Amino acid sequence: MSSFVGYANYFAVIILMMGGLYVIFSTSNLIKRMIGLSILQTSVGLFYITTSKVFGGTVPILIDEDDPARAELASRLDPAYFESAAYDGVVYSNPLPHVLILTAIVVGVATLAVGLAIAVRVREAYGTVEREEIERKDRIRHAHESYEDELDETEASEADA
Amino acid sequence: MADVLFWIDQLGMALALAGGILSVIGSLGVLRFPDLYTRLHAASITDTGAATLMLFGLALMAGFSQEALKLLIAWAFVMLTSPTASHALANAAWSSGQKPKLGAFSLMSGKREPAEADTASGEKGGAP
Amino acid sequence: MTEYAPHLDTNTIVNFGLLAMLLAVLVAIVRTRSLLAAVLLMGIYSLISAVWFVVLDAADVAFTEAVVGAGVSTAFLLGAILLTRTESLTKRWQDMVMPGLVCVGAGVLLFYAALDLPLFGDPSAPANAHVGRFYIEETKNDVGVPNIVTAVLASYRGFDTLGETIVVFAGGIGVALMLGFGERSMGDLPPALRSPVMEALAESDHHVVLRSVAKLLIPIIALYAFYVQFHGEVGAGGGFQAGVIFAVAVILHALIFGLADTMDAIPPELARAFAALGVLLYSGVGVINMINGGNFLDYDHLFPLAFEAGLPGSHLSGGYHHWGQHFGIIIIELGVLFTVAATMIAMFYAFAGRAADVVGEGARG
Amino acid sequence: MIDFTSLIVAPPELTRHAAALLVLGPLVASCAAALSPNGRWAWIISFLASAFSFWMALALTGEVAREGVIVYAMGGFEPPYGISFRIDWLGAMFALLLSSMAMIAAAYSGYSLNAEILEGKRTLFQAGFLLCLAGLLGMTSTGDAFNAFVFLEISSIGTYALIGVGASRDRRALPAAFNYLILGTVGATFYVIGVGFLYAAAGTLNMADLASRLPALEESRAAEAGFAFIMVGLGLKAAMFPLHGWLPSAYAHAPSLMNVFLSATATKAAVYLMVRFAFDVFPPDSIIVERFMIWVMAPLAGVAAIVCSTQAIFQTELRRILAFSSVAQVGYMMLAIAVASGAGIAAGLLHLTAHALMKAALFMAIGGVTLSVTGLRLSDFNGAGRTAPWTMTPFAIASFSLLGVPLTMGFLTKWRLIEAMLGDAYYWAVAVIAISSILSLFYVGRMLEVLFFQPAQTGKNRIREAPLGALIPLWVLTVATIWFGIDGRMVEYIADSAATAVLGGVE
Incomplete structure (x- = not known):
């Protein structure tokens, strides 16, 4: 799969x-x-x-520190994966x-x-x-x-x- | 309060879903209806009705924010442009000699009965 | 760190759905003989691609694909089939064997190679980990705009964008060399020389609804173009998209009110001048950078350093504003806007104003 | 030894930015040309801009002689994060070749456009010509694989329409231009696909960075497929043998200025990128490069040298003969490059230079009499050498160079070709060159026979001398061909340094 x-x-x-x-x-x-x-x-x-x-x-547009969207984006992902892929608390595409x-x-x-x-x-x-x-x-x-x-x-x- | 927000969210989803179902029905109509005018009817209902439902649903889900405003502006544009486009299409079809197959309208003699020459030019498929 | 293993999420499922639609549209394009249908299907293909780009987080690309691929490309193609023909010949099956074999061969080679590529969505793939990662991490310090795509486009790889602007300019020169600037639609011409596009437009005289809606929409579209232009640093958008949207407003005006009226408002000569002006503006910024001691297109040297350090909140005096980068990006995006909008308008004039087909015209040049 | 640093005659402020200015000059000038009031102004701008580029190319060569490699970071962002120009001896050699040929072509364009192009289109034509030059110069100086694509497209998009303008003389220019557009764009797109695979596998677009990361990907099929697609794409652009279908018609029907300029430069820039990718970006001893050179490039080049020389014999139109001969000559270059030794690459580059000089001279001579010649076929040129000796003597000299007669540059380069092939025991390649040279004797003999030994046409069909504006650049090329044939040390030094720089890898 x-x-x-x-x-x-x-x-x-x-x-x-x-x-x-x-x-x-x-x-x-x-x-x-x-x-x-x-x-x-x-x-x-x-x-x-x-x-x-x-x-x-x-989308690779930097998200503000205090934007609530951050938490929501992070909550969808597996924590271990999130840790490895995120920069400054957000996973951006290339x-x-x-x-x-x-x-x-x-x-x-x-x-x-x-x-x-x-x-x-x-x-x-x-x-x-x-x-x-x-x-x-x-x-x-x-x-x-x-x-x-x-x-x-x-x-x-x-x-x- | 949280309850209200939750139900607004659910309502938004329901509206969006209804919009989705309407588009499926609309596209079925585009495929199955017999002539251009009825098909156009189905298509423009999808364009306006389904889009309205979806955009409003999404706006409700977005809550009171900039996104919701953008969605409403997008809706205003859709309401302005897609009926105009359908009208222009139907108008062009009528003036190039397409006659409706269904309904009393086909029996009426329209005010602008298409002329022979127009029919010929219409068949070339050149008119936009 | 765990091994990356992709799995299905909503995003991926929507992605597959859209790819299936693209395949279906492609099959329809291959099979249809009607060119009109093929052109419209190509517009649909572009539009679905644009949606797909959004799903894969490429908002700027989606925007460009929507306005360029589904917008002006389709308009140009429609103009061209109006000037040529609307049906293609049927093909014998023998003629399809060789191209089919070539494509299958190349496809198999690519399939074989693709199995060696990193998995879809892998954050540690070389493509996403090396240079791409650098941009995400350093944009804030180097350029200081939120939209990383704009930062890379206008600053890190600003030279590519200059090249891209020049490609558009070159395309404008190419079209003008082939078709002229639409001069023939101006003035009184005998019926034989009148442009078929204009003939078709003349028939639309009774479109009251169209005209009133267009009157309402055209200013809003032009306004929107400027919103896209100046919003490019913080959101999706920029000079290319804005330029095309502005050109679309002009094209809409020409389609509904007639080419002659539009040419009165924006003469072809003006379009030609603005196309060149845009490129000059862009490269002019680079030249100023060189004069102020930087490399070509190094916007940090847009202002003399002492001057920039004195500006409020400058990064040179401990703040976080890169004023040189900000203004550099704004000016070059303006240059892009000028060139793209002017060239697209000139190209449309060239197609729309082309005289009816005159056999042997090539011999006269 | 020649002191190349004495070539820097520009002030140091300009020399520091020479790499950027080399391309920027023609770019800005093309906008100026598009806005200029008439064709004469555009011509002056065009000549000055290409002279400026040549000036900058000289400065660059001096810098390269002093420092080895010049890296100019656009936007001040160091590679691999920003785009950078990276110029070594190979880049300097192409900058010199392209800008000097452009300068000569621009000088010639004053006459040629007056003769062939309507006044209303001359300014745009010059603008397109300058864009084409800028694109080619950018292609050969950039150190970024994707940036090279952008410049490839700048040079091509201008070219397509400029070829199509030839329709004022012969409507076949239009389908030829269209065909070139389709194949050229497919080639460029293949190149992009190849770069995409390399990017997906290695994560960078900078050529030097790619070169340092690719050895670790020796077994990667993605990198191999990337290489294959890049070579096919560039092969289309360079008119490598089975992919050369667009070239004869495009050359035969283009306006003479484009004949001169394209034959001297366009395919060459694509050859440059092939060399760059095969030996610099990819490790030259990697399996894929080695296999490609031995099993694909060398055999195809050999077939091209023989088949296209034969095809040239049977053509009835003069320009077509020369176009097919061009494909055969590209075969020679590829054959030498496929030897993949320093001597081979140097010989290939030398032959490329010689070919640029002689093909430009040949097309320029034909263009020079185009006003007074009624048709395109060989027989229309009957006795041209008798009534227009000043125009046709250079044609004869350039033909001798094509054959490889001693005292011309063609002899020097053929000598080097054969030397390189014998050095690596490519005996069959030597045989191919010998056979192809014998075949070229036939078509060159046929052309010269018609031009010099057929009775001259008289009356209104009499072929007249080209005006001075065409004769001066023509003779400059001819003198260069003979000069380098007698004393080729300078070009040989540059070509040898270029080959060493490429094979030496990144440093």
Whole structure:
């Protein structure tokens, strides 16, 4: 039992990460690939936060000496355990991974915005956001020696479609 | 005195539990009702009713403190936003040509009968 | 000291419940073909993650995930699918084998490695005992703010946060390079060039209820942003969250009253200037620290030492106030607010103001 | 012996903060560039900022020569509690390489942006370029594993859009940029996963602290998985062989400034982090590193050197040829690094420097004539060497360096590569380099044949000389290639010191 509780979080988070990765590589739709990327990044956040949790801990915001919440938090825990884990009478969770993941979330949204902006431009240039269709159009156009002349024709047919 | 506090705590728990049960019923409604309007009805009852019960229950459990005040402010926001959201959703559905399947309303000719063109644009799924 | 053995408590049970929900949402995202559904499910995924973060004591992360992941990310994605398409192609099963194998392989490797990690919740795990523990014990003496996450974010690892602000700025530059600043939505355009987002908004003219509620809410949201901003030292919150919330207020205004009105109030040029200004403000604090004899971003040297010792209750003269740290954190959080809010607004302008799809537009740049 | 301390030409107040200022200069300048009124101002800011970085890099090198290792604690918090920059000979070498290449690229950008980018976007382009530089410099100076991720992302996010801007010439730049974004972000995320495992196992993010705690975790599978994920993630960024899919298209369609700058720096910074993690953070004699080098890195690098050289032969577009050749050259570096001896790492680093110089020159020459060339295919460049000799002679010299012709830097580094491999009895690797060199003879020969021996185009298709703004940086690179080919003592000394510093561990 204790080993299940000890590792289940890691396993669940790893499945979530790999699910995100699967979405990225299995779809050809650019927007959906960005969604997969977001899920991958969020799930990495879940992994970091899993490592930061201290059993019976509380949010790492220092609690005042005379706050009644202290006694209540302490009363929930086994005294021997409390003794080993507490600092200054309170068990705090580890703040460092929180900071790292805050950073990672913000990095994630910046990447998402740039990726979507490029996807919108791809749509404007190719008329589609499916990777396979884009590759097909590139093959058609660049297979010809004098593609400059053909440029207008393909453009026109794309506009119809 | 301690007795009163104890019962207030119990009442809070009961309210929160009632809220929880209401959300389960509400989500059942979202799954089982036949069309958008009835589903929206179920969803918005969950949003407002269940949230009210839960937030008030939690406020009672928190006692007379800053937390209780925050919960009440959160409740005020929920009461403001979620009916508006439901209204906007229903309005958008109606103007893009969705007709209710149930009730006398479907037999009435609404004041703004959706036009043919609107129906077409609605089916593209582009309208937010 | 006894060996740590995790057992189930309420917290852990709720944690498992939320993880199960996340798995279910993930399966739905993998299976759905509708992009609209996928985007909304991603918002739900972020929101559940945020709740999960609260359960695991990461209040600041939860706050950020809620406003960023479930808020602006979803808004950007919706804007993008409005500009592209709403359905993805069906896939042949052959195309799913290779990615599936790669993911299963990497997953098995991680499973195998995870069995060597410390148990969940162990207070004596290296991660929680070494550097992490130091922050809990020393924040009071070094920085003197109650919120340890803010202390680590803004002071101990303030350089990371500068980097993070710059990443946002870089993202803004990237979006502007790709889509411009939304200039095309301004002025009179032929119908063919009008932005679909704006078209959709024009239809919402009759939303009286929406408008009146929004008029009520937008100032409160903006006010709340400032509360979050200045409350960050004592509670969850800070420049990032505040910046995004402020941007959301502006985005809401644009969605309901039209982009042109919003652009009158906050012109794209202003957003661009503020984005750069925020970064300059942040690094300016660091430069002042260097001039006053400290290292880069050492807020203890924000004021000349003699000056700080003279301030009431200064830690240099026996008190407990780290005035340099306090003011340093306030200023850099302000810089973060400027950059994040301005960049998010500029990004929204770029997506919302983008002209209707013009094939071959790429060739014109 | 060369006296490196004489390189400190900055006042001591600046030298004390040189590590921070190295990165801060381009960061602040990028804000200034974003706010500047027009492209010309942005160009001046960009050049001055990269020159400032170079100045600081010189000061740093002097300091490193004097003191060995510089640790600069950001925020005044000592490592491992705060973030610190930690610069040894390896870091100094990369600071010099990146900032000097950036300075040359910035000089070139004045011409290149005028030719390729719309006026409205030039200020933003320069801002993005400076952010990219700052990110790369931060990556190679930081002593904190997570901070390196933040800088990795700063450099990448700018780069994605800058590649996409190439759409004004060829719309294929857009899918290329998108693909790079996806793979680059997956790589960065893998790196974060790896760092997360190391953090969970060792409890710290500081590289020096990790290095002191990892030997105790020799058997830990978590640390091993962390290592594997970090290497895969960085391998994606460095275009290590099976993970190089994004590189050819990204290079082929990017604006020429990005071609020049990326080929000279971006993959190199990732290689730096790989070396740092494999030999400095992890104990170089640990089983996982040894196995990884012998069974993964060396074979893949060997395959890359041969397969990608072959692929380069069959490309029809000039930039693509050079892009595939880049992947093959990354293979050479990896092969040398996989030898895992001091001589091997030094040879790898030397080759990396030589490759930066010659690839930048090659792309710069192509970019220089881009205004008057009608297409992208090799045949569009027919006879360019005849009508534009000042632009194409450097191209030829850089190609000779690519082949390893004596009197160029390429010869020196190939010599060192082979010496290092023979020293550790990697005979098959020597054979790989020989075969790959023969293959590169084909594609280099093909390029030179088209450029110099095909009849020149006339009339409106006539290929004209590049303007002076492009020629000066081009010739600076060419002279450097020849100079270091004749007298390579300085770079050799730096590379040898860097290899010693890395293998020497923490001290």
